[in-house]
Amino acid sequence: MRKIYLDQASTTFPKPSQVPEAMYQYMTENGMNINRGGYGDAYSAEDMVLETREQLCELFHFEQCENVIFTPNITTSLNLILKGFLQSGDHVLVSSMEHNAVMRPLRQLENKGVSFDRIPCTGEGELMISEMEKLLRPQTRAVVMLHASNVCGTVMPAKQVGQFCRDHGLKFILDTAQTAGVLPVDMEKMHVDVLAFTGHKGLLGPQGTGGFLCREDMVSLMDPLISGGTGSISHTEEIPEFMPDRFEPGTQNLPGIAGLHAALGYLKETGIGTIYEKEMQLTGTFLEALRELENMHLKDGTAPLRIVGKRNLQDRTAVVSILPLGQDPARVAYELDEKYGIMTRVGLHCAPSAHKTLGTYPTGTIRFAFGHTNTMEDVEAAARALQELLV
Numbered sequence: 001m002r003k004i005y006l007d008q009a010s011t012t013f014p015k016p017s018q019v020p021e022a023m024y025q026y027m028t029e030n031g032m033n034i035n036r037g038g039y040g041d042a043y044s045a046e047d048m049v050l051e052t053r054e055q056l057c058e059l060f061h062f063e064q065c066e067n068v069i070f071t072p073n074i075t076t077s078l079n080l081i082l083k084g085f086l087q088s089g090d091h092v093l094v095s096s097m098e099h100n101a102v103m104r105p106l107r108q109l110e111n112k113g114v115s116f117d118r119i120p121c122t123g124e125g126e127l128m129i130s131e132m133e134k135l136l137r138p139q140t141r142a143v144v145m146l147h148a149s150n151v152c153g154t155v156m157p158a159k160q161v162g163q164f165c166r167d168h169g170l171k172f173i174l175d176t177a178q179t180a181g182v183l184p185v186d187m188e189k190m191h192v193d194v195l196a197f198t199g200h201k202g203l204l205g206p207q208g209t210g211g212f213l214c215r216e217d218m219v220s221l222m223d224p225l226i227s228g229g230t231g232s233i234s235h236t237e238e239i240p241e242f243m244p245d246r247f248e249p250g251t252q253n254l255p256g257i258a259g260l261h262a263a264l265g266y267l268k269e270t271g272i273g274t275i276y277e278k279e280m281q282l283t284g285t286f287l288e289a290l291r292e293l294e295n296m297h298l299k300d301g302t303a304p305l306r307i308v309g310k311r312n313l314q315d316r317t318a319v320v321s322i323l324p325l326g327q328d329p330a331r332v333a334y335e336l337d338e339k340y341g342i343m344t345r346v347g348l349h350c351a352p353s354a355h356k357t358l359g360t361y362p363t364g365t366i367r368f369a370f371g372h373t374n375t376m377e378d379v380e381a382a383a384r385a386l387q388e389l390l391v
Contacts, residue, residue, distance in 0.1 A: 152309025
């Protein structure tokens, strides 16, 4: 049975061949640490890391490559940002669609005197910008928001939110887990103060890579949560004030960064616009098939499924969730894999607030997420399988 991977929002697969090749080459031909060794191979590894910072600056329209910080993943990045920046008495705004990578750190910080309010979203996951002004307090310091939902693919109006933050003297912290490498992200035009990214999704790199890009005026406002050896100013036990050392202690995932370096090269060569166009073609075909299924009626007069979120291609990514009606989503997802080889993600997707907004809590949904390596045959196979299982 042919396996069909439709869980690209969790991690993209397969990766471009350049990615494992670069990682293998680093491990077998270099393997050195940076900021430690005073020899040519160590300097070569350092050049590769610097080039990767520069690639990320180019991708996100950011000028200070020393302010590109590498972390193991975007969850670590968001924890470092939120816990390093927010203090007792501070208040922030978040969307009602947030992932637990934002909400759980905020819940922890709540115990230390930080508060938050949720900006309401529609039943399709669209941000209600008009409600933001009402939620402001004198203590509001920032808006923390995902760029697109990992549950239903709805894209948030980051540019308008960034302008709102600038107009009201707030910091804008943007989670690009679902959009980096998929949609254009311009820190300047969007007025983003800190951008968090992960390497293994739309950027097509390996797991264990991620980071954040931080404007200079934010550096002194964020306390480093992790400290240790950096290979710099080793005569003192104080944390370096300069970047990137201020937030990059210890040994980095250099094989992973080598893979990310190769992935970013592939993205530039291929073009994220080309990738997005392919993904939208697949998504459009799948949505059309889902709408046909939704309009069918079972013997009891009910529809077999509900499309969750936006029903068209406007302001969305290639993430589509469905709610089977009258059947357990977990059972349907199991049968998709067991009988048809179709791999999806089922449940609450680490985003209970989003599911409450979308009306799918606590059941959750089955999520289909397409990538540019998927084919129209994959989409058609998924649609056929759903029809056989649900109708």
